[in-house]
Amino acid sequence: MRIIKFRRSLNTTAIYIYALLVIAPVILTVQNAFKTNVDSLSLPPKIIFKPTLVTIKGTLHSGYFAGLTNSLIIVLTSTMLAVALAIPAAFGLAFFKYKRSRQTIFWILSTAFMPSVGVVIPIYLVLNQIGLLDSRISMILLYTSMSLPLSVLILRSFYMDIPREVIEAATVDGASTRQLFSYVVGPLSIPGITTAAILAIIFAWNEFLFALMLTSSNAQTLPIFIVSAVTSMSTNLSSFSAAALLAAFPIVILGWISQKALVEGLTMGAVK
């Protein structure tokens, strides 16, 4: 018995060490954000140090808020647009029979994985031509198209889980499609909308290639803020860490509290 107990606690300790190793880079980054630059450059890394807010304050004043505002506007608007466009499509694909339902689903699935480089060149040329490079509106439309296929498939799979009997009962009682949607399907689809929105927010927040190619200053999102911050402060480790912390933490926390949605969303509801 004692041996088993000992092995158990040994295993648990090993798990803790593994978890610590996995997030060591994150811990070091968070620590650096609260160090002075001199402290952050010392090797071995100072585990115990006098925390300071100087670095974070400095970063806040060097373009972070502009990046944050752009990221929030672009990510949230595109997510809302994507979900708004996805709801009727998912509703249709879940509850009506189309001649090509199957092909449509397969086609949407394949657009979900179209690599950005396959579309970005003409988009860059056109936006350049019409003067909409580095604009929030073009980023919003692009991120909407990026989130839309996943949102349709996620929502559809949630709609499919609504028991047929519920729908039939409502139809027999004479509910119109619109009523069916507003009183029955709509309220039941809130978990699906949440899942789709979380996935869309995470993907759009972290998106880099479109943002790098199509924005520079006006519509600069947080990933691009990181790149420009990094180039301007070259070897300033603590400033980089503060910028990284400020840019990444909202999504890390969102992901932590929505693990179930992550799995359902990533697999488009094929895995629950």
Next chain:
Amino acid sequence: MGMQTSKKNPAMRPRGLLFPALGFLVSITQVPFLVTIYLSIHHWNLLKPQEGRGYVGLQNFRDLTTIQPNVFLSVGNTLKLTIATVLLSTLMGFLVAIWLNHSFPGRAFVRTVVITPMLIMPVIVGEIWGRLFLDPGSGVIPWVTNSLFGYRLLPMSQFPMATVIFISVWEWTPFAYLILTSGLNALDSATIEAARVDGARARQVLRYITIPHLTSYLNITVLLGTVLILPTFGVIYATTAGGPGYATTNLSLAVYQQLFLKYSVGGASALALVNVVLVIFAMTGLVKLLGNLLVRNEVMS
């Protein structure tokens, strides 16, 4: 299902439900893709407008074998990075999922913390590893090897591809872990209990019950991982920037270089198409598997 009411209300006609989403997708993803195909068979250099933009047939594709880096190198790098990352992170995710699949103190906390890498934006992942760990001056790793063995290990210049793969595996293991963990959660504990009562050992349970049950989850992990990792860009951009030389330049990065360093629209488009073809290869399997899972309970009426 009888939806007669929808006929009375043209706004809610089933087809009308699909048009906004499909129209949007066609105009923002399909049309640009077709234009990319068009551009790939035309000559167009933004820096040399005097050369014009004529039709050149497959010349851009032929040129891909002579540009720096040539297409074989960037395809090779893309494949190396993708295959190694997918296999290693699936293996790691599998082992960790099984390892953490029992109760221990602080389990919820540990399970939350270990998924952090996949949530951090790739460009930050690259910068964290590049600056805090690998940098010759400020990096922890060169310092550690120097203090222990008197030798400064510089992974980014000595083993660039292995380094990028390592960072990608760090980033993607949580992805595999999450999907496989949800697979383990879906496994009926009564089945395992019954097997245990019948005298099955832990290893036998793993081999004859757990792994067969996880097969479809493993398939999803590998296929989804492949299509998501093939276009990797941010991590490479932020660490090696494709170098040293072109040792870690994958297709995404090569397209970026063609467009923004050489301003060759035709060349970049041709490379982009090569990338899309690779993704389509990987995608056929995925679309079949996921598509069938998704349409499995198609409207019955």
